[in-house]
Amino acid sequence: RASPLDFFISPPLAKNKMSSSSSSKYLSLTNSSLFTPLHLSFLFLHLTILVTGDLPPPYVPLDSIALDCGSSANSVGNVGQWTADINSRVALLDQNNLSTHPTENVASTSFVPYYTARVTLSQFTYTFRVNKTGPKFVRLHFNPASYTGFCKQL
Known part of the structure; x- marks a missing residue:
């Protein structure tokens, strides 16, 4: 053996x-x-x-743009600095839409970016200046609340 x-x-x-x-x-x-x-x-x-093999490294954005829609002043939220879309370097191409606050008293509305919103019945466009070419990551934050003239029910 x-x-x-x-x-x-x-x-x-x-x-x-x-x-x-x-x-x-x-x-x-x-x-x-x-x-x-x-x-x-x-x-x-x-x-x-x-x-x-090894796992790929975590995604690190080349450009970081946090837009606070409907706000007229930059602010700091729980995830960092937010840029206002009114009177800022961000170009809003259609100024005929509304900046509004939620009509409901929802606890999350006191936090940036949920305190203000940009609402419209027509299409509008934002343009951003980016520093580098390459893929971009877009994350949208929505507050499920009603706004003046806009009901959250479809």
């Missing part, structure tokens, strides 16, 4: 160590107790780690 260490000996040495019997000391799936389910699971885990 071969010892587990015999499988780690290079093939030429294994041949020299062999007895006169014709049994092979090469690694074989059929005659080895080395490949128990536990050993196979470690092998597959190791291969999985090698294949997947």
